[in-house]
Amino acid sequence: MVARPALPNLDTLPPEALKALIHVQAEELRVQRERLHSQDEQLAWRQAEIERLQLLIAKLRRMQFGRRSEKLERQIEQLELQLDELATASAEPPAASPTPEATGPAAPGRKPARRPLPGHLPRQKRTILPKETACPDCGGELKALGEDVSEILEYVPAHFQVIQQVRPKLACTHCDKIVQAEAPSRPIARGLAGPGLLAHVLVSKYCDHLPLYRQEEIYAREGVELERATLADWVGGASQLLAPLVEALRRHVMGARKLHADDTPVPVLAPGLGRTKTGRLWTYVRDDRPAGDAMPPGVWFAYSPDRKGEHPQGHLSHFSGTLQADGYAGFNNVYESGRIREAACWAHVRRKFYDLQVAHQSPVAQEALERIAALYAIESDIRGRPPNERCEIRQTRARPLLVSLREWLENCLTKLSQKSDTTAAVRYALGRWEALTRYAEDGGLEIDNNAAERALRAVALGRKNYLFAGSDAGGERAATLYSLIGTAKLNGLDPESYMREVLSCIADHPINRIEELLPWNIAAPDTDHTSETK
Numbered sequence: 001m002v003a004r005p006a007l008p009n010l011d012t013l014p015p016e017a018l019k020a021l022i023h024v025q026a027e028e029l030r031v032q033r034e035r036l037h038s039q040d041e042q043l044a045w046r047q048a049e050i051e052r053l054q055l056l057i058a059k060l061r062r063m064q065f066g067r068r069s070e071k072l073e074r075q076i077e078q079l080e081l082q083l084d085e086l087a088t089a090s091a092e093p094p095a096a097s098p099t100p101e102a103t104g105p106a107a108p109g110r111k112p113a114r115r116p117l118p119g120h121l122p123r124q125k126r127t128i129l130p131k132e133t134a135c136p137d138c139g140g141e142l143k144a145l146g147e148d149v150s151e152i153l154e155y156v157p158a159h160f161q162v163i164q165q166v167r168p169k170l171a172c173t174h175c176d177k178i179v180q181a182e183a184p185s186r187p188i189a190r191g192l193a194g195p196g197l198l199a200h201v202l203v204s205k206y207c208d209h210l211p212l213y214r215q216e217e218i219y220a221r222e223g224v225e226l227e228r229a230t231l232a233d234w235v236g237g238a239s240q241l242l243a244p245l246v247e248a249l250r251r252h253v254m255g256a257r258k259l260h261a262d263d264t265p266v267p268v269l270a271p272g273l274g275r276t277k278t279g280r281l282w283t284y285v286r287d288d289r290p291a292g293d294a295m296p297p298g299v300w301f302a303y304s305p306d307r308k309g310e311h312p313q314g315h316l317s318h319f320s321g322t323l324q325a326d327g328y329a330g331f332n333n334v335y336e337s338g339r340i341r342e343a344a345c346w347a348h349v350r351r352k353f354y355d356l357q358v359a360h361q362s363p364v365a366q367e368a369l370e371r372i373a374a375l376y377a378i379e380s381d382i383r384g385r386p387p388n389e390r391c392e393i394r395q396t397r398a399r400p401l402l403v404s405l406r407e408w409l410e411n412c413l414t415k416l417s418q419k420s421d422t423t424a425a426v427r428y429a430l431g432r433w434e435a436l437t438r439y440a441e442d443g444g445l446e447i448d449n450n451a452a453e454r455a456l457r458a459v460a461l462g463r464k465n466y467l468f469a470g471s472d473a474g475g476e477r478a479a480t481l482y483s484l485i486g487t488a489k490l491n492g493l494d495p496e497s498y499m500r501e502v503l504s505c506i507a508d509h510p511i512n513r514i515e516e517l518l519p520w521n522i523a524a525p526d527t528d529h530t531s532e533t534k
Contacts, residue, residue: 387443
């Protein structure tokens, strides 16, 4: 900070010099006011830009569904980065002024609300005693009066540790019989990885979307050399070990009376060709919590090398009930026998009109969106109620809106060009009307298929990071791990803690009681990673 020169003696200063000094002081004050005003404007602009970006990100996230979302996700990521930069810049103090007088009170900025630190986190108490051992004024003895407690949030990096399994040998003093405990089972026979490390590798890849080569680099920074081939062997071995548990999960999911289904493409490396082919990951979600059902939710993934209709037919061969899905023609064959009923997705209809509204500011699309929003408002009111109440309210409130909406859509067709995009959106809705309105007749159904689309978001993020699966077998491994991790998350469990618990005991668990290891049958595991002896 630059020191200001001392003022001259004003009592002896000539009038002309005094006027000149006043002019200089006035000019300095004007420059300081302009500088402060400019800083205020910058802060105000940053705050307005932050609010604009937050609103834009929220709107984009509402559009983030299905297979067309990857470009949208990249756009959201760029906006998130821009928002981070603006928020960081707003948190920085303004540049120091060249004079003490220019430093005024900080411009009012909206600080993020400080939430209390989570109560479940361990606390480490550090007592900071004063340096004085006696009263600094009179030398008297100091006694406890109280204390001030403040908290900071700290991060302790994860670390590797080696568990030495020591099995003492005991010999009989009479007959020389040797007694020794059996070696405990390992998740992977003769493997070096403990259940905690295996769980971390699996969750890092299939939940946090870290490819194995990145994990290899991270572990190397900690001084542990784990080659990618070793990590891949562990993933393959764990997938085989978990296969019976995933089969039990499949049976649970397919035992529902209503399923959400969807699929997404997965690039797969074609052996010997040096290029990729397109496989598919199918997801089937059982989640009746919105209808007040206490049955645990679950998600089962299946991989196929292509998108032929025979794959969903095979997946659903033992399912009877209602399938909530998009308009994919491959599902049509499963509806033919009448064993499975179709319930279509209003989110797909809404998306078509939303795209029209954004592109053309179409008044037809705007009214369609408002009418569909009224249907969703009813769903918001009845979420969590039992099926009979939901059905009754839908018949009373939603049914008249649906009848009016259909009449309005049919009337629009008479006024629109037959080749317009708006006409295509209207025909899409009318062509699926029976399946779209089936939810109003059954309180156990949902208005859309968003449960399945949410399950596929993890696949979309992983696909962006992995670029492709190494083989069809890699696609099947991904389906296994996505199933267990997704189901753990649906049931409110930390995926890594759940996987650690399962991998620590599944090798010795009776196969005829494998259901005991499903997420809802395992209490929230202890997250204390410290060893018992050091």
